[in-house]
Amino acid sequence: MKIGFDNKKYLKMQSEHIKERIVQFGDKLYLEFGGKLFDDYHASRVLPGFAPDAKLQMLMQLSDYAEIVIVISAADIEKNKVRGDLGITYDVDVLRLRDEFLNKGLYVGSVVITHFSGQLSAEQFKSKLEKKNIKVYLHYTIEGYPSNVSLIVSENGYGKNDYIETTRPLVVITAPGPGSGKMATCLSQLYHDNQRGIKAGYAKFETFPIWNIPLKHPINLAYEAATADLNDINMIDPFHLEAYGETTVNYNRDIEIFPVLNAIFEGIYGSNPYKSPTDMGVNMAGNCIIDDDACCEASKMEIIRRYYTALNKTVRENTSETEVYKIELLMKQAKITTADRKITTAAVERAEYLGVPTAAMELPDGHIITSKTSDFLGASAALLLNALKYLAGVDHDTKLIKPEAIEPIQNLKVRYLGGKNPRLHTDEVLIALSLAACSDDNARRSLEQLPKLKGCQAHTSVMLSEVDIKIYRKLGVDLTSEPIQTARKQY
Numbered sequence: 001m002k003i004g005f006d007n008k009k010y011l012k013m014q015s016e017h018i019k020e021r022i023v024q025f026g027d028k029l030y031l032e033f034g035g036k037l038f039d040d041y042h043a044s045r046v047l048p049g050f051a052p053d054a055k056l057q058m059l060m061q062l063s064d065y066a067e068i069v070i071v072i073s074a075a076d077i078e079k080n081k082v083r084g085d086l087g088i089t090y091d092v093d094v095l096r097l098r099d100e101f102l103n104k105g106l107y108v109g110s111v112v113i114t115h116f117s118g119q120l121s122a123e124q125f126k127s128k129l130e131k132k133n134i135k136v137y138l139h140y141t142i143e144g145y146p147s148n149v150s151l152i153v154s155e156n157g158y159g160k161n162d163y164i165e166t167t168r169p170l171v172v173i174t175a176p177g178p179g180s181g182k183m184a185t186c187l188s189q190l191y192h193d194n195q196r197g198i199k200a201g202y203a204k205f206e207t208f209p210i211w212n213i214p215l216k217h218p219i220n221l222a223y224e225a226a227t228a229d230l231n232d233i234n235m236i237d238p239f240h241l242e243a244y245g246e247t248t249v250n251y252n253r254d255i256e257i258f259p260v261l262n263a264i265f266e267g268i269y270g271s272n273p274y275k276s277p278t279d280m281g282v283n284m285a286g287n288c289i290i291d292d293d294a295c296c297e298a299s300k301m302e303i304i305r306r307y308y309t310a311l312n313k314t315v316r317e318n319t320s321e322t323e324v325y326k327i328e329l330l331m332k333q334a335k336i337t338t339a340d341r342k343i344t345t346a347a348v349e350r351a352e353y354l355g356v357p358t359a360a361m362e363l364p365d366g367h368i369i370t371s372k373t374s375d376f377l378g379a380s381a382a383l384l385l386n387a388l389k390y391l392a393g394v395d396h397d398t399k400l401i402k403p404e405a406i407e408p409i410q411n412l413k414v415r416y417l418g419g420k421n422p423r424l425h426t427d428e429v430l431i432a433l434s435l436a437a438c439s440d441d442n443a444r445r446s447l448e449q450l451p452k453l454k455g456c457q458a459h460t461s462v463m464l465s466e467v468d469i470k471i472y473r474k475l476g477v478d479l480t481s482e483p484i485q486t487a488r489k490q491y
Contacts, residue, residue: 025201114181
C-alpha cells in the first residue's frame, strides 16, 4: 500500500504538543486516550504509514511521571462485547492491556468499571480483578446524563462515584474500545479533586475524527463506519465555530458533553480554559498526512471492510441491520460500492462462474491470487498455499503438500474425530506445510513467505469458520466475507 502518513513527523509533533498541554496545568492532568493505545490497526489502515504502536511510543517518553487507568463499561461486560480486530471480549482485553503496559515498563494504577448499575457479570469481573490484587473502582450511571448538568456536577452525580487514588501527575485514561466512559471518568476525577483542593486539568487525545480535515473526508467517514454500532456522528464543532469563526470536526458525544465540562471547569477555576471540544484535543495526525489520495483510497477500502463485518455480524448473531444501513449511507457519501474493492469482485465473480466457494487475495505487488474449494482443501486454505507459492516463485501447479500426506489427516478428522468435513482448514494446512518443509525446498521457501501476508487484503465468497478467521487474523490479513453461510445443521 502506498504510504500516505509521516509517522516520524507525527511522533515528534504529537509528543511535543502533549508536553505543552501538561505544562499548561499544574499538579494533575487527566489525559483521555481515545482509540487503541498500542495496537491501533484502524489508524494504520486508514493512514498508511501510521505505526500501530505510535501512541505507545509517545507515552513511554513520559513513563517516569505517568500512570495508566484502564476503563471498561459494565454494559460491555454484560453483553460480552468483542474487539473485532483481536476476537477477544473487552473484559479479557483489560487483562491483556494491563500485562502489555507492565511489560513495557509502564505503571498501571487501577481499573474502573463504568456505567455500573449492579450487573452481576460486572461484580464477578471486579472480584476476579481484586483476587489478582488489582485495584478496582466503580462509577455509576447518572440519570439524565449528559444534559442534567446540575445533577451530574453534584454529590448525587459524580459525587457518588468512587474516587480513583492516583500518585503521579499525568494520569492516562484508556479503554479496550470506544463508548467505555473514558471522558466521564476524567470529569468525575476533576470533580473529586476539586473537593479535595486539587486543581487538576483535562485533555483529550483522540485520533479520530481528525479535526482539521473536511467533515466528509473519507478518513472521517471511515471513523463513523468503525463506530457505527455506537451511532457516533461526526459534526462541525459549533462551539469552535462560534468562538473562532473556524470550521473544525468533532463528534456528537464530545459536543454533547462539552456543557458538562464547561460547568466543571467554571466550578474549579471560575472559567473554562477551553472554548470548544476541539480545544480539548491534542491531535496532530491531520498535520502529518503527506499523500491525501493514498489515505482517501485506504479509508474507502476500510469502509467496505466495515460494511462486510456488519453484514456478517447480522447473519451470525441475528441482530438488527441498523449498523448495516448506517454504513451503506456512509458508502453513498464516499461514492463507493463493494465493487470498488478488487478482491471482492474477483472472489464473487469466480464463485458465480465455478459454482463453488472461492477466495481472493491482493498481494503487496498488487497481484490478485484466487482459489476454490476442492476435495482436499477449503477455499481459504487453498488461498494461503496459492499466495505463498506466488511469493516464493514456485510454479502454481506444484503440489506443496502431496495428496498422500493430506489423506491421513482427512481420515483422522472423519473416521476418528467424528468430523463431517474432510477438507483441511487453514491451521491444518499450515501444519501440513510445515511438515512438508522438512524435506521439500519448495515447501520451505513458501512457508518462509508467511510474514509477507501481513497487511494483505482477502475476501471469500462464503463466511468462514472461527478457526479460519483466527488464522487470517494472526497472519495480519484483512479478511472479509460475503454474508453467506455454508450449509450446516442448525443444532
